[in-house]
Amino acid sequence: MMIILDESLTDYIFLSRCIPLPLSALKVIKSRVSFENVLKLTPKQFETLLESFKKVDHISIRQINKKVEKFYNLNNKKTFEYIRKQLSICGKNNIQCLSYFNKDFPPILKSIGKPPKLIFIQGAIKSEDYKAVAIIGTRNPTKYGEKMARDIAKRLVEEGFTIVSGFARGIDTIAMKSALDFGGRAIGVIASGILNLYPKEHQYLVEKLVSNGALISERFPHKNVSKQALQIRNRITSGIGLGNIFVEGNERSGTRWQYKFGARQGRPAFAVEPIDNDVEQAFIPNWIVNEKGGAKISSLKDIDWVVEILNEEYEKRRQVKNLNKGTTTHQKSILKY
CATH class of the missing domain: 1.10.340 (Endonuclease III; domain 1)
Incomplete structure (x- = not known):
């Protein structure tokens, strides 16, 4: 204990x-x-x-x-x-x-x-989690969106990536569960306290998640979720990942916050191309690709070049980490607590 x-x-x-x-x-x-x-x-x-x-x-x-x-x-x-x-x-x-x-x-x-x-x-967040990617999207995915989230997560786990998400219903949880089912690691960033899980139906996933990754919150253990907390937790989800992969979302989707924080942090944005542009879940991917200049994922074959981009970002992250090892004694004393 x-x-x-x-x-x-x-x-x-x-x-x-x-x-x-x-x-x-x-x-x-x-x-x-x-x-x-x-x-x-x-x-x-x-x-x-x-x-x-x-x-x-x-x-x-x-x-x-x-x-x-x-x-x-x-x-x-x-x-x-x-x-x-x-x-x-x-x-x-x-x-x-x-x-x-x-x-x-x-x-x-x-x-x-x-x-x-x-x-x-x-x-626990381990050193291998430096190689992470966020997969996020709608709480109400289409069957195609579910399949793509599951398959993309599996493919990225095979390449050694940790999957990060906001632990929300729908795409977030599908991606995390896929990562864990295929022997990978996952990190869930929640907007409630850890002992007051939101949504509560995801409690079944917690034991497997904390054994092969981590659950993270900024709030005291029993705190309720709040609208502001739902928004600002996206800066952590995006910050941990090397890039953001968006799988569906309607015009009111909270995934917009993930994109906004990711853009400020310099994280590359990828969006799964919808197979039906008439459904409301097609809005976010089309918005990211057509209006924000994000990269389009049309099929699982595209994950090959996505991995190349993410690996380049990973090398940049490793270089920064190595540079930080050269801090002065005074700087190190400030960071010890």
Whole structure:
């Protein structure tokens, strides 16, 4: 049983979640002050600290007055008891709670725009998961969409890729299940807490997933899903993958967020060509190919050149990873936690 009752982590969660402070400010605190010492400041001293972030470090701190007010009102026994309770729940359920500064925080997530300040993981992200691809799409696929998601996932697993998705109904789960059924690895990024799985009918897949991959969330274990969480989790799904493969989606599909985040992150976009352009599920693939310049996958044979592109992206990722090994001692000290 994993027990996580680290007081420094508790302090970090308070500052990163309850106040909340931006990651850039947390980095400065980690390197110069310590989270524990910040909690000992008076509200006036805390305000001075935030002002110094703006003036000295040129860090944008919004609504300083509100943050100081929260620091004064929430810096109490009740708040910290709640945080400790959440960490205890994690420990009892083999869920890792990792701050951005934890040595086990997936380096792959540090490289994305607006990386998470805190993540909860059941299972493990391994080095082989650097070679990953996201397969996402509609919750209501056609029979053709189901077959293509299943077959593409199988083919990519054969090439050594981990399959990433948002764990939603439909294409996401079909792709992940296919990867696991054929001996591959998969990563599901969810918008609810890990112990309050959404959708609940996917609970049957969790045991196999955490044994051969990971379930990731930014939310406390029992938190409900929210619209905002559904949107922003796409930056993680896209960030882990080397590219995004879209398999069907209507005009209102949340996969648009996956595309938007992927474009910002420089991830190549691929879309499965519909066999019937009159169905609503054909909208997203046609939008990505015709309006956004994404690459079209017309058949499974096209996966050969898709793999070539993804392998090129993988080599770039490996080079960046090797460059990061050359950080200075000071930089490394900032990243240890």
